[in-house]
Amino acid sequence: MENQFPEEKFSTQYRNIPVSFVRSILNAIGQQKMISFAGGLPNPSLFPVGELAESTRAVMAAHGGTVLQYAGSMGYYPLREWIANRYSAKYGMSITPEMVLITNGSQQAIDVISKLFINPGDGVILEKPSYLGAIQAMSAYLPDFREVDLEEDGANLAQIEELFLDEDIKLMYAVTNAQNPSGISYSAEKRKDLAMLLRKYNQFLLEDDPYNEICFDGEFPAPVKKFAPDHVAWTGSFSKMVAPGLRNGWVVLPPALVPHFDKVKQATDLHPNNLTQYVLHHYLVHNDLDEHLQRIRTKYAGMAECMVEMLKRYLPDEVHITQPTGGMFIWLTLPEGLRADELIHRTMERGVIFVPGNSFYTKGQGSNHIRLNFTNAEPDDIQKGVAIMAEEMKKLLCAV
Amino acid sequence: MENQFPEEKFSTQYRNIPVSFVRSILNAIGQQKMISFAGGLPNPSLFPVGELAESTRAVMAAHGGTVLQYAGSMGYYPLREWIANRYSAKYGMSITPEMVLITNGSQQAIDVISKLFINPGDGVILEKPSYLGAIQAMSAYLPDFREVDLEEDGANLAQIEELFLDEDIKLMYAVTNAQNPSGISYSAEKRKDLAMLLRKYNQFLLEDDPYNEICFDGEFPAPVKKFAPDHVAWTGSFSKMVAPGLRNGWVVLPPALVPHFDKVKQATDLHPNNLTQYVLHHYLVHNDLDEHLQRIRTKYAGMAECMVEMLKRYLPDEVHITQPTGGMFIWLTLPEGLRADELIHRTMERGVIFVPGNSFYTKGQGSNHIRLNFTNAEPDDIQKGVAIMAEEMKKLLCAV
Numbered sequence: 001m002e003n004q005f006p007e008e009k010f011s012t013q014y015r016n017i018p019v020s021f022v023r024s025i026l027n028a029i030g031q032q033k034m035i036s037f038a039g040g041l042p043n044p045s046l047f048p049v050g051e052l053a054e055s056t057r058a059v060m061a062a063h064g065g066t067v068l069q070y071a072g073s074m075g076y077y078p079l080r081e082w083i084a085n086r087y088s089a090k091y092g093m094s095i096t097p098e099m100v101l102i103t104n105g106s107q108q109a110i111d112v113i114s115k116l117f118i119n120p121g122d123g124v125i126l127e128k129p130s131y132l133g134a135i136q137a138m139s140a141y142l143p144d145f146r147e148v149d150l151e152e153d154g155a156n157l158a159q160i161e162e163l164f165l166d167e168d169i170k171l172m173y174a175v176t177n178a179q180n181p182s183g184i185s186y187s188a189e190k191r192k193d194l195a196m197l198l199r200k201y202n203q204f205l206l207e208d209d210p211y212n213e214i215c216f217d218g219e220f221p222a223p224v225k226k227f228a229p230d231h232v233a234w235t236g237s238f239s240k241m242v243a244p245g246l247r248n249g250w251v252v253l254p255p256a257l258v259p260h261f262d263k264v265k266q267a268t269d270l271h272p273n274n275l276t277q278y279v280l281h282h283y284l285v286h287n288d289l290d291e292h293l294q295r296i297r298t299k300y301a302g303m304a305e306c307m308v309e310m311l312k313r314y315l316p317d318e319v320h321i322t323q324p325t326g327g328m329f330i331w332l333t334l335p336e337g338l339r340a341d342e343l344i345h346r347t348m349e350r351g352v353i354f355v356p357g358n359s360f361y362t363k364g365q366g367s368n369h370i371r372l373n374f375t376n377a378e379p380d381d382i383q384k385g386v387a388i389m390a391e392e393m394k395k396l397l398c399a400v
Numbered sequence: 401m402e403n404q405f406p407e408e409k410f411s412t413q414y415r416n417i418p419v420s421f422v423r424s425i426l427n428a429i430g431q432q433k434m435i436s437f438a439g440g441l442p443n444p445s446l447f448p449v450g451e452l453a454e455s456t457r458a459v460m461a462a463h464g465g466t467v468l469q470y471a472g473s474m475g476y477y478p479l480r481e482w483i484a485n486r487y488s489a490k491y492g493m494s495i496t497p498e499m500v501l502i503t504n505g506s507q508q509a510i511d512v513i514s515k516l517f518i519n520p521g522d523g524v525i526l527e528k529p530s531y532l533g534a535i536q537a538m539s540a541y542l543p544d545f546r547e548v549d550l551e552e553d554g555a556n557l558a559q560i561e562e563l564f565l566d567e568d569i570k571l572m573y574a575v576t577n578a579q580n581p582s583g584i585s586y587s588a589e590k591r592k593d594l595a596m597l598l599r600k601y602n603q604f605l606l607e608d609d610p611y612n613e614i615c616f617d618g619e620f621p622a623p624v625k626k627f628a629p630d631h632v633a634w635t636g637s638f639s640k641m642v643a644p645g646l647r648n649g650w651v652v653l654p655p656a657l658v659p660h661f662d663k664v665k666q667a668t669d670l671h672p673n674n675l676t677q678y679v680l681h682h683y684l685v686h687n688d689l690d691e692h693l694q695r696i697r698t699k700y701a702g703m704a705e706c707m708v709e710m711l712k713r714y715l716p717d718e719v720h721i722t723q724p725t726g727g728m729f730i731w732l733t734l735p736e737g738l739r740a741d742e743l744i745h746r747t748m749e750r751g752v753i754f755v756p757g758n759s760f761y762t763k764g765q766g767s768n769h770i771r772l773n774f775t776n777a778e779p780d781d782i783q784k785g786v787a788i789m790a791e792e793m794k795k796l797l798c799a800v
Contacts, residue, residue: 005656009570009604011519011541014660017667041470049464056456056675064449068643070441104504104669111668115540119411136667140515141411170409204409243468245674256405260414267417267536268511269504273673274645275456 012120016139020132021359025348035385037354037372040180040328043303046296047243048287055282059275067275073266074258075102075250076277082284083236083250091222093229099252101261102272106210106235106249110137110173112264113206113233113251117171118143125163125172127155129331129360129369131180134173134208143170145362150179154186157193164201171204177220178211178327181360181371185325188221195227203231210237210249211327213293216301220326230254233261238280240328241293246276297326300375304330307374307382314390316397324374331357332370338396339367346392352385412520416539420532421759425748435785437754437772440580440728443703446696447643448687455682459675467675473666474658475502475650476677482684483636483650491622493629499652501661502672506610506635506649510537510573512664513606513633513651517571518543525563525572527555529731529760529769531580534573534608543570545762550579554586557593564601571604577620578611578727581760581771585725588621595627603631610637610649611727613693616701620726630654633661638680640728641693646676697726700775704730707774707782714790716797724774731757732770738796739767746792752785 025038059067074080080097088095103109110133118124120142126135128147135145146167148159155174163169174194176186186194198205207224225234237249253261304324311321311330318335334340340356347353357369377385425438459467474480480497488495503509510533518524520542526535528547535545546567548559555574563569574594576586586594598605607624625634637649653661704724711721711730718735734740740756747753757769777785 005654005660006602009517010660011515011517011522013519013541014516014664017663019663020666044465044469047465047468049460049468052468053457053460053464056460057453060449060453060456064453065444065447066645068447068449068452068645069444070639070644104673108669115411116414117409117411119413122411133667133670140664140667141413202406239470244470245466245468247669247671247673254405260405260410263417263419264414264540266420267533267540268668269508269647270533271647273504273647273676275676275679276673279675 013140013142016142017136018139020136021355025344025353033351035352035377035381037352037374037377037385039373039376041373041376042240042244042328043299043375046299048283048292051287052243052279052283055279055286059278059282063278067278069274071271071274073262073271075100075272076274076281079277079281080250082281087236087252090219091226093222093226095252099255099258100250101253101258101265102277103235103249103251103265104247104269104272105239105244106208106237106251107133107137108265109233109235109249109251110134110206110208112261112268113171114138114141116260116264117204119170122170123163123167125160125169126362127174127179129181129357129366130173131175131208132359135360135362138173147362150182150184152184154184154190155194157190157197160194161197164197164203169203171206173206173208175208176224177209178214178324180211180327181329181355181357182331183322183324183327183329185220186224191221191224192227195224195231198224198228198231205232207232207234209235210240212236213241214296214300214328215326216297216304217325225252230256233257241289241296242280242283246273246280248272248276248280300328303374306379307372307386310383310386314386316390316393319393328373328375330372330374332372334368334370334393335397338393340370341367343389343392343396346396347389350388350392352388354389413540413542416542417536418539420536421755425744425753433751435752435777435781437752437774437777437785439773439776441773441776442640442644442728443699443775446699448683448692451687452643452679452683455679455686459678459682463678467678469674471671471674473662473671475500475672476674476681479677479681480650482681487636487652490619491626493622493626495652499655499658500650501653501658501665502677503635503649503651503665504647504669504672505639505644506608506637506651507533507537508665509633509635509649509651510534510606510608512661512668513571514538514541516660516664517604519570522570523563523567525560525569526762527574527579529581529757529766530573530762531575531608532759535760535762538573547762550582550584552584554584554590555594557590557597560594561597564597564603569603571606573606573608575608576624577609578614578724580611580727581729581755581757582731583722583724583727583729585620586624591621591624592627595624595631598624598628598631605632607632607634609635610640612636613641614696614700614728615726616697616704617725625652630656633657641689641696642680642683646673646680648672648676648680700728703774706779707772707786710783710786714786716790716793719793728773728775730772730774732772734768734770734793735797738793740770741767743789743792743796746796747789750788750792752788754789
C-alpha cells in the first residue's frame with residue numbers, strides 16, 4: 001500500500017466524486033505567484049478582526065467553561081434565534097429558532113440533505129451551470145443529475161415542470177441569489193412560480209443562499225422558501241457576511257424535517273463548533289451588521305465594476321459578459337471555437353488563472369465558459385490579468 | 401408535510417442510522433434535574449479556560465485576517481506538525497505532518513473513512529460492544545456489521561482471523577485504549593498480533609483513539625498503527641485532552657490514503673475550523689500539556705475509584721464491574737434475568753440515568769450491560785445514584 005492505495009478498497013460513492021479543477025490547478029502551480037481570478041475568497045480587508053477579537057475575549061471571559069464543553073447538535077440557541085429574527089423581519093416570514101440548525105458552513109447542509117434524501121440513481125435537478133461544491137457533495141450519494149437551463153432570471157421552469165411530471169425526482173438544488181458560478185439571481189416572479197411547482201408536485205428544493213447579504217443594489221427578493229415553506233430547505237452562511245474561517249452557516253428547515261436532519265448531522269460530527277457560535281452571536285448583537293454589510297457591498301460592487309470595465313476594454317467583442325448584481329463572480333461565454341480549458345494552459349504559463357466552465361457541469365459541457373472571481377485582486381492585477389487573457393483569446397481565435 | 405415529513409422521501413442509508421438511546425432519554429426527561437451517569441462529558445473544571453482565553457487573544461492579535469479566511473482542507477500545518485512530533489516521540493513512530501489531517505473531532509474521521517470505503521453490504525468488523533457514535537456514522541453507508549468478542553485484553557483475534565479468511569471484509573473498527581463503552585484497553589501483545597493479521601490479510605483498521613492521553617497509570621502501549629502503518633487509520637482528539645467544544649481532532653493516515661481522505665472531507669464541509677486550530681496550536685506550544693494531562697488523569701482516576709468503591713459497596717455481588725484503567729467509563733455486567741432497559745425505567749423515575757448496554761451492539765444484544773460515566777458527577781451524587789440503582793436492581797432480582 002506504499003505509494004498507491006489499493007483502489008478496490010474504495011467505495012463506488014467515493015469514485016463518483018468529481019475532481020476539483022481548482023484544486024488540481026492549485027496543486028500544479030504550487031507556491032508560484034499568480035494573478036488569480038480562480039478562487040472564491042472574500043476580501044480579507046473586510047473581516048471585522050478587531051470586533052471579533054473583542055467578541056472572542058468577552059465570550060471566553062463570560063462563558064469559558066460552557067463554550068469549551070460538548071454542546072447540542074442543533075447549535076447555540078441564541079444564534080439560531082438571531083437568524084430566525086433577522087430573516088423573519090427581512091422577508092416577512094415566520095421563522096422560529098426551532099427551524100434553524102447551525103452547520104459547518106452551508107456546505108455541510110448540502111452533505112446532510114444529500115445523505116438524508118438521495119438513494120443511488122435518484123433524480124436530482126441542478127441548474128446548468130451549478131455550484132461545484134454541491135456537485136461534489138451530492139455525487140457521493142450517487143444521484144442521477146438532471147440539468148435544466150439557467151436563464152437570465154433563473155432556472156427554466158418549463159424544463160423543471162417536465163422533470164417533475166415525468167421523472168423520478170427526489171430533490172432540486174439551486175442557488176437563487178448571485179449564483180456561483182454564473183452570478184445570476186432569480187427574478188421575484190420566478191421564485192413564486194418555482195414555489196408553486198414545488199407545492200403542486202410535492203417536490204423538495206435545497207435553496208442554497210450564501211450570497212443573500214451581498215446584493216450590490218439593496219436587497220434580493222424574498223427566497224423561494226417564503227412561498228413554499230414546507231418544500232424548501234434554505235441555507236445561509238456567515239462566510240461571506242462575517243468570515244469563512246469560523247465555519248458556521250445554517251439551514252432553515254420545515255419543522256417536520258428538523259429531527260431527521262439533526263440525526264444525520266449528529267452522526268457526522270456530533271455538533272457545530274461551540275466557541276465560534278458564541279463569538280458570532282456576540283459579534284452580531286454588539287455591532288452594526290448592516291453598516292458592515294454596506295461596506296462589503298460597496299467594495300465588491302466597485303471591484304466588480306472595475307473588472308467588467310477591463311473585460312469590456314480588452315476582451316474580443318464576441319465574448320459575452322454577465323454583469324453581476326451581487327456575490328463574487330463574473331461569468332463569461334466565449335464565442336464558437338474558443339475553449340476555456342485550452343485557454344487556461346496558455347494563461348497559466350503567463351501567470352494568470354481562472355476556472356474553466358466545465359467544472360460547473362456534470363456531463364462535460366461548459367468549455368465555452370469562464371468563471372472569474374473579482375473580490376480578491378487589486379485593480380492593477382485585474383488590468384494585467386485581463387489583458388493577458390485577452391491576448392491569448394485573440395491568438396486562439398486567429399488559429400480557429 | 402406539516403407534522404410529519406413524507407417518509408418515502410428519505411434514503412435507505414438514513415433509515416439505517418440507529419436512534420441514540422442517550423438522546424431519546426435526554427429528550428424524554430427534558431429540563432428535569434437528574435443524577436446522570438449517562439453522558440460522556442469531560443469534567444469542565446479541568447478545561448484550561450484562562451490559558452485558552454490568552455491563546456485566543458494572542459491568535460486574534462497576531463493572525464486575525466488569516467484565521468478568519470478560508471483555509472486548506474487538510475488543516476493548519478503547524479498543528480499537524482505538533483501532532484506528528486508528539487506521537488512520533490511518544491511511541492517511536494515516524495509520523496510526518498503530511499500524514500496528519502485535522503477533522504471535526506475524531507467523529508468526522510469515522511464518517512469520512514466510512515464514505516471512502518463502505519459500499520452497501522460490505523463487511524465491517526466491530527468489537528462487541530462498540531462505540532455508539534461509530535455505529536451511527538457507519539450505519540449511514542449500509543455495512544454488514546460483523547461483531548467479534550471484546551475480551552479483557554482486546555478483541556478476539558481468532559474470530560477476527562476467521563472473518564478475514566472467510567468473509568468479504570472491507571474494514572475493521574476498534575477503540576484500542578479505554579474503550580467507550582467497556583473501558584477495556586488492548587494488551588501490547590494483542591496490538592502486535594492484530595497488526596500482523598492486518599498485514600497478512602491486507603486488511604484495513606480504523607483505530608479510534610480519543611482516550612489515548614487519559615491513561616490513569618502512565619501510558620497506554622503503542623497503537624496498532626505502529627506495527628502496521630500502511631493498514632491503519634489512527635485517530636486522535638483534543639476533546640478529552642483539552643476541550644471538546646473546539647471540535648478538533650485528527651487522523652494519521654497511510655500517505656497513499658491522504659489525497660483520497662482529503663477529497664471526501666473537502667466535499668463534506670470544505671475545511672476544519674480555522675480559529676480553533678490556531679488557538680489549540682498556540683495553547684499547546686505555550687503551556688505544559690503534560691502537567692495539564694496529569695491533573696486530568698489524577699482527577700479522573702480518583703473519580704473512577706470513588707465510583708467503583710460505591711458500586712462494590714451497594715450493588716448486588718452478582719454484578720461484574722470492569723475496573724477502568726483510563727478513559728471515562730465503567731462497564732457493568734448484570735446477572736441472568738436482570739435487564740438494563742427495564743432497570744432504567746425504574747431509576748429514571750427516581751432521578752438517576754445511565755446508558756443500557758444494548759446501545760452498543762448492532763443486533764439487539766447487550767441488555768445485561770450498563771455503561772456508567774464517572775467524570776461528571778460529584779461524590780455525593782455518585783453515592784446517592786449508585787444506591788438507587790442498587791435498590792432497584794435488588795427489587796428486580798427478587799422478582800426474577
